[in-house]
Amino acid sequence: MDKKHLSGILVYIKINPGVNMAAKDEKAPAALQVIILDGNGKEWGRLYANAKQFQSGSVGFYGNGKLNNPDNLTARYQCGLTFTLIGSKEKA
Numbered sequence: 001m002d003k004k005h006l007s008g009i010l011v012y013i014k015i016n017p018g019v020n021m022a023a024k025d026e027k028a029p030a031a032l033q034v035i036i037l038d039g040n041g042k043e044w045g046r047l048y049a050n051a052k053q054f055q056s057g058s059v060g061f062y063g064n065g066k067l068n069n070p071d072n073l074t075a076r077y078q079c080g081l082t083f084t085l086i087g088s089k090e091k092a
Contacts, residue, residue: 024059024088032061034081042070049081060084 030051036044049063061083069075 024085028085032063032083034063036067036079044068044070044077047079047081049083054082054084056089058084058089060088 028051032049034047034049036047038044045065045067047063047065047067049061051059052062053059054062062081064078064080067077067079069077
């Protein structure tokens with residue numbers, strides 16, 4: 001996958017209502033549904049990112065999975081997504 005192709009991928013985040021992520025953001029949902037689209041709007045797949053407290057102490061969402069290129073089903077990609085709430089890490 002070349003850089004030109006990478007720049008055509010858009011990540012669209014749909015927030016699902018759910019349980020609060022943490023006391024850091026009382027309006028955050030328990031999970032995010034992430035829809036991966038190419039530059040032409042063709043869907044490559046969907047991933048889910050669940051609320052997580054990272055080892056660093058920050059909170060946010062994390063999800064991973066594998067996707068196929070819809071135009072070449074033998075080409076599989078691994079994807080990892082991290083959404084970190086800015087300023088959520090406790091001060092030492």
